[in-house]
Amino acid sequence: MNFVVNTAIVLLTIAGMEALSWFIHKYLFHGPLWFIHKTHHQERHGWFELNDVFSIGFAALSMWLMWQGHFTQDYRLWIGVGISAYGTIYFIFHDWFIHNRFKAFRTKNKYLLSIRRAHKIHHKSTEKNPSEEFGLLVASKKYFRR
Incomplete structure (x- = not known):
């Protein structure tokens, strides 16, 4: 039973992180x-950008939760694992696939191409506003039509 509950906590945390990330990104x-964040909408002149401090903050939160929860194997461990899993998904989707920090990800997958299209629309603006499409794993249906 613990496996089911812990897996549910991790999956719900990943879903919650997508919702929280959308909210934080937009507002x-x-x-x-x-x-x-504007450093992420500008041309990058090195490997890192100031915007990366947000990822470092979420990683620190995740590690703290896992550390606190590992003593008793409680929910904090599994929430930390969920945040860490979302961070890994973020890195693969966002940094590797969408922004091509590594030039090795090609696909014909309709979902992945739609997510990339939505993110590229988000980055069309180098200003604070107007902007649209703030999610990572979820995008408007209009990007799936083509």
Whole structure:
């Protein structure tokens, strides 16, 4: 039974992170934290950008939760694992696939190409506003038609 509950906690955390990330991206990153996030909408001149501090913050939260939860194998461990899993998905989807930080990801998958298309639309603007499509794994249906 623990396996089922722990797996559910991880999966719900991943889904929750997608919702939370959408909210944070739309209302904080394109709001009061734009001064940091704008580095992600500009041409990158190195491997890192100031915007990467957000990923470092989520990684730190994940590690802290896993550390706190590992003593008793409680829910904090599994929430931390879920945040870490979302971070791994984020890295693969966003940094590797969408922004091609590594030039090795080609696909004809309709879902993946639609997510990439939606993200490219998001990056059309180098300004705080207007902007659309703030999610990572979920995009509007209009990007799936083509």
